Amino acid sequence: MHKFEEKTIKTKPIFNGKVISLQVDDVLLPDGKEAKRELIKHPGAVCVIAITDEKKIIFVEQYRKALERPLVEVPAGKLEPGEEPAYCAERELEEETGYRPGKMTHLQSFYTSPGFADELVHVFLAEQLEKVEDGLVADEDEFVELLEVSLPEAEQLAKDNRIFDAKTLWAVQYIRLNGLA
Known part of the structure; x- marks a missing residue:
């Protein structure tokens, strides 16, 4: 585990399209607090x-x-x-x-x-x-x-x-x- 790693608690799919997908992840930060990350997934x-x-x-x-x-x-x-x-x-x-x-x-x-x-x-x-x-x-x-x-x-x-x-x-x-x- 990297010292700055954010652990995913939950993933919520928002959109799944032809080119990209969008999801919102709830993450646990290194200091123990929680945050949200809006992420675009792309096939490359x-x-x-x-x-x-x-x-x-x-x-x-x-x-x-x-x-x-x-x-x-x-x-x-x-x-x-x-x-x-x-x-x-x-x-x-x-x-x-x-x-x-x-x-x-x-x-x-x-x-x-x-x-x-x-x-x-x-x-x-x-x-x-x-x-x-x-x-x-x-x-x-x-x-x-x-x-x-x-x-x-x-x-x-x-x-x-x-x-x-x-x-x-x-x-x-x-x-x-x-x-x-």
């Missing part, structure tokens, strides 16, 4: 840093209802039950961009918002990309536009707040620090 996700042989970075632009605006992002998606992250990364890349990787490398995994959610994002680097004509088709409720940009163009998209989410900002910094594009 992947994101893909995809770079063409011409050193262009692959992004998708899509509308994000939670923000009421479009964002430019690295290809990403939710893990299906029992799905391996590497397989999910390849599937999402092909569905969203029409590219298939010749080489896929796991770089890092990180929690997006550990104060209230257990979403773990697995970051992959896709190289040796091949454009496929008869590839996987995007989800029927997903509308994305493909962008292929240089690193300076990606940095400008970030300055313009068109790239504005943590996973994509992380990806742009990773590309710069490692001289990938």
